[in-house]
Amino acid sequence: MFELFRTSYAYYLANQDRFWMELGRHVVLSGSALAISLIVCIPLGIWAARHPASAQYVINAVGALRLIPSLAILFLALPYLGTGFGPALIALTILALPPVLINVYAGILGVERAVVEAAQAMGMTARQQLLQIELPLALPAIIAGVRTATVEVVSSATLAAFIGGGGLGIFVTRGFALFEPRIMLVGAIPVAVLALICELILGLLERWASPHRQGRAS
């Protein structure tokens, strides 16, 4: 076992340039997918929370996307979108949408009715209500959604290598093809560490976003 890690490390030392390039690509790919999902989901989630009756369909449709395995999304995209960074990005974005959207929606809807009414009665405009009251109160939920999505996207981005999207998955596919576990580990371990780091950072961010909940039992 130790021997395996040692040879893995040796492989990394011999291919440092390639490793850092693929790591960068992995991060850019995941980050872009998350950024796009946020840009789409925040307005969509707010709209949905304002129109819960009609929004139910949108939420359910997006929720259904969750049921499709990520590998299937990647391969389903293949015939239409071809290979490379773009299709991988689209597939990962689709993966990130449901958790982010649902948490934006639930976060906004979860703001206590009396609080929204008070904001209204104080004479806030709709915009002020959203920016000063609803979004800040929904922020912990939104960050929790991003956290779920991030872990999912960072680990699934490994699969992008299958359709030529690059990233750390390159080492996994190569190791797989060559029956060389040491090469696979050069991809797999950093992905796991990366996901863990994101999880930690977003967890801290979530705490920071809810100062008013600290010290509460829940």
Place this chain on the structure above:
Amino acid sequence: MSMIIAESLTKQFSRESRPAVDAVSFTVEPGELIVLLGPSGCGKTTLLKMINRLYEPTGGTLLIDGVDARSLPVTQLRRRIGYAIQQTGLFPHLRVEQNIAVVPQLLGWARPRIEARTNELLDLVGLPCDFRGRYPHQLSGGQQQRVGLARALAADPAIMLMDEPFGALDAITRSRLQDELLGIQRKLHKTILFVTHDIEEALRLADRIIVMNDGRIAQFDTPLAILTCPSNRFVEQLTGANDVLRRLSLLTVAAALGHGRRSAAAAGAVADLPPLRPQDDLRFALTQLLGAGESSLPVIDDGREVGQLTLADLRAILPQTIAAVGASQDGCNVAGAAPQT
């Protein structure tokens, strides 16, 4: 100070067959504390929320200081009207001082002015200054309600709307806050509309009470008049108008002394008897009388005995109010009562 005039104010919710508030008309004088009293579903909260247009009326007009409320931009109208509710509606992510500063900030007050006002308000509602940095969940229910009151008063609005603000509090805290509201009202003379379903609270706070039933005003009068001259069976039952003790609670010792024959200042008043003050209510006085087992108690004002209150005094003042209840309606001055159907 602000005058509120409603003329056949109506709210018909789209999915309901009957209007929640049905062509209600009334006039509130500046500086009055008006209690809207009625069972749940009677339309009192709906009526309240039409004043600051949280609900838009579907009919009638509402004049505030002679200006049609609809003619103002709604945010501007609301910033001039304080609002306090049972669930407090405090913003959980904002500290106490930020909560209080919301309306002044919307109105664009300068920082130092807001600072000064916050201190003033915390003092007014009886919260220590070091509470300013706390979050609402770090406060007790009563303290939260005080912050809610301070927030509603922040920009010194002439009108205050209060929707069962003390409804969720325990009896002791509630009665303390009622006292403080009355104290604040004596200082500030706001025009207050206060919703409650608690008759005791209504009698205690109100200058005048609007009794509501099924979206209409059943009676609009002073607490004493509502108890002594209920306009119909509904008001009588709701307020327990035949409750002698309740009626006694609205009369003062001073009034009873005026009614009975003036007792000669009793020589050698026993020192250990609990003294009464002229401003005490008669329910309290009766309790003291019965508790002491005496037939009379000294009434002390400013350290000087002004008379003796006897059970006979209480008996003497009661027939008047009882007679009024039994009397025909023309004996009663029932202002603003809805026509009987």
